[in-house]
Amino acid sequence: MKTMEEYLDSLRKLKLEVYLLGKKVTDIWDHPFIRPSTMAVAKTYELAHESKYKNLMVSKSHITGKEINRFTHIHQCVGDLILKSKMNRLLGRETGCCFQRCVGFDALNAISIVTYNIDNKYRTNYYERFLKYLAYVQELDLVCDGAMTDPKGDRSLPPHRQADPDLYLHVVKVREDGIVVRGAKLHQTGAVNSHEIIVMPTMNMREEDKDYAICFALPSDTKGIIYIVGRQASDTRRMEEGLMDRGNIHYSGIECLVIFDDVFVPWERVFMFREYDFAFQLVEKFSAYHRQSYACKVGVGDVLIGATALAAEYNGVAGASHIKEKLVEMNHLNETLYCGAISCAALGFKEPSGTFMVDTLLANVHKHNITRFPYEIARLAQDVAGGLLVTMPSEMDLRSKETGPLVEKYLKAKADVPTEHRLRILRLIENLTLGSAAVGYLAESMHGAGSPQAQRIMIQRTVDMEEKKVAAKKLCGIM
Ligand code: SF4
Numbered sequence: 425m426k427t428m429e430e431y432l433d434s435l436r437k438l439k440l441e442v443y444l445l446g447k448k449v450t451d452i453w454d455h456p457f458i459r460p461s462t463m464a465v466a467k468t469y470e471l472a473h474e475s476k477y478k479n480l481m482v483s484k485s486h487i488t489g490k491e492i493n494r495f496t497h498i499h500q501c502v503g504d505l506i507l508k509s510k511m512n513r514l515l516g517r518e519t520g521c522c523f524q525r526c527v528g529f530d531a532l533n534a535i536s537i538v539t540y541n542i543d544n545k546y547r548t549n550y551y552e553r554f555l556k557y558l559a560y561v562q563e564l565d566l567v568c569d570g571a572m573t574d575p576k577g578d579r580s581l582p583p584h585r586q587a588d589p590d591l592y593l594h595v596v597k598v599r600e601d602g603i604v605v606r607g608a609k610l611h612q613t614g615a616v617n618s619h620e621i622i623v624m625p626t627m628n629m630r631e632e633d634k635d636y637a638i639c640f641a642l643p644s645d646t647k648g649i650i651y652i653v654g655r656q657a658s659d660t661r662r663m664e665e666g667l668m669d670r671g672n673i674h675y676s677g678i679e680c681l682v683i684f685d686d687v688f689v690p691w692e693r694v695f696m697f698r699e700y701d702f703a704f705q706l707v708e709k710f711s712a713y714h715r716q717s718y719a720c721k722v723g724v725g726d727v728l729i730g731a732t733a734l735a736a737e738y739n740g741v742a743g744a745s746h747i748k749e750k751l752v753e754m755n756h757l758n759e760t761l762y763c764g765a766i767s768c769a770a771l772g773f774k775e776p777s778g779t780f781m782v783d784t785l786l787a788n789v790h791k792h793n794i795t796r797f798p799y800e801i802a803r804l805a806q807d808v809a810g811g812l813l814v815t816m817p818s819e820m821d822l823r824s825k826e827t828g829p830l831v832e833k834y835l836k837a838k839a840d841v842p843t844e845h846r847l848r849i850l851r852l853i854e855n856l857t858l859g860s861a862a863v864g865y866l867a868e869s870m871h872g873a874g875s876p877q878a879q880r881i882m883i884q885r886t887v888d889m890e891e892k893k894v895a896a897k898k899l900c901g902i903m
């Protein structure tokens with residue numbers, strides 16, 4: 425397993441083509457805008473070397489028997505699935521943002537199931553190829569970006585009927601040694617901090633769309649892959665002098681638009697090629713795993729609840745009954761989310777490949793709750809924090825000779841609490857509910873791993889309505 429330093433060094437060997445705020449970036453992982461997101465991923469390496477977290481962060485490879493970082497593991501039992509939910513909560517609490525490494529983890533597990541199933545039907549050898557690839561990822565302890573969402577163009581049209589055929593990623597050329605692909609993937613969490621990028625189809629495909637039914641993995645710095653970093657609220661505070669106004673002074677998430685400009689993929693890295701009848705299965709497995717991964721938001725919720733309790737204490741209102749009540753409500757919502765992440769894991773089952781899969785219905789219910797409860801938790805945090813959250817002066821005013829003493833004096837609350845502490849905790853709440861971490865805690869909770877409607881469709885498909893009707897009929901004597 426790589427140490428945190430080895431991970432950071434390994435990134436420097438990559439030659440990524442990255443654009444940020446209209447300019448090409450060369451000092452990618454030292455750039456103040458990107459660095460906090462790199463450090464959030466680095467946390468997944470750091471904690472794997474801490475003995476108290478070993479049980480959560482480290483696993484044994486089912487192919488080599490060696491110790492590996494859990495983020496490269498294929499779930500071998502229900503216990504593995506539960507440890508994954510616990511690990512994600514831990515990392516959410518440690519980073520207070522999106523630590524980005526779950527997408528690739530979930531892609532690896534989903535592909536382990538689907539390649540096996542494709543081989544069973546078509547006598548292909550995708551599973552064997554995949555296992556070789558997995559051994560490589562585990563050996564070098566790599567970060568994989570899982571790329572699913574295509575731009576999609578006109579939503580009413582299938583891929584092959586789009587005015588621009590590149591609005592879904594597709595094969596443009598088949599060669600003896602591999603394929604050439606073109607298109608883009610949106611919302612790519614952690615792409616610039618990844619060694620590998622794993623591309624999957626974005627939805628169900630029909631025969632006419634078979635050129636879009638492809639799955640493959642490439643080194644992230646393969647020629648023709650271009651990264652355009654997305655903006656987040658208050659992101660340029662990372663480029664200001666001083667750290668305090670960032671709220672979270674250590675970490676952040678990051679998202680990119682990733683473009684594949686006629687990129688070559690050798691056959692040994694192709695895991696699905698035109699088997700369009702398996703595109704939906706891959707989407708379904710990946711999204712169920714990734715919906716479970718949203719245990720991360722429970723950990724971020726822990727940070728927000730802690731910050732809210734501190735804001736109340738610093739203001740001298742911690743004893744007020746309505747404040748206590750609001751904190752209970754926040755915890756109730758947060759732990760309810762945790763129930764979902766644990767229960768979809770606890771009801772996991774073995775797929776034909778041997779990989780353990782989460783309960784699809786409960787994973788979708790869990791993620792659906794994630795699209796709602798963090799908003800209520802954030803609302804309560806802002807309620808308790810008070811209006812100063814959005815009106816207080818900057819760190820520069822606090823440090824200035826002219827205004828510093830005035831800010832110190834008039835923004836003081838409890839006598840034994842330094843004004844700076846009060847401002848810091850409010851900045852953290854601002855970051856989590858309005859700033860760049862609100863992308864991760866709120867908007868990403870809404871749309872990450874699929875928007876609410878995607879979960880409602882899966883709930884409708886997965887729930888056994890007939891069983892419920894029979895239960896009702898039996899009790900009232902209809903049969
Ligand atoms: Fe992982 Fe959560 Fe970030 Fe998704 S939002 S990549 S589940 S930390």
Ligand code: FE
Nearest residue numbers: 613868872873
């Ligand atoms: Fe996500």
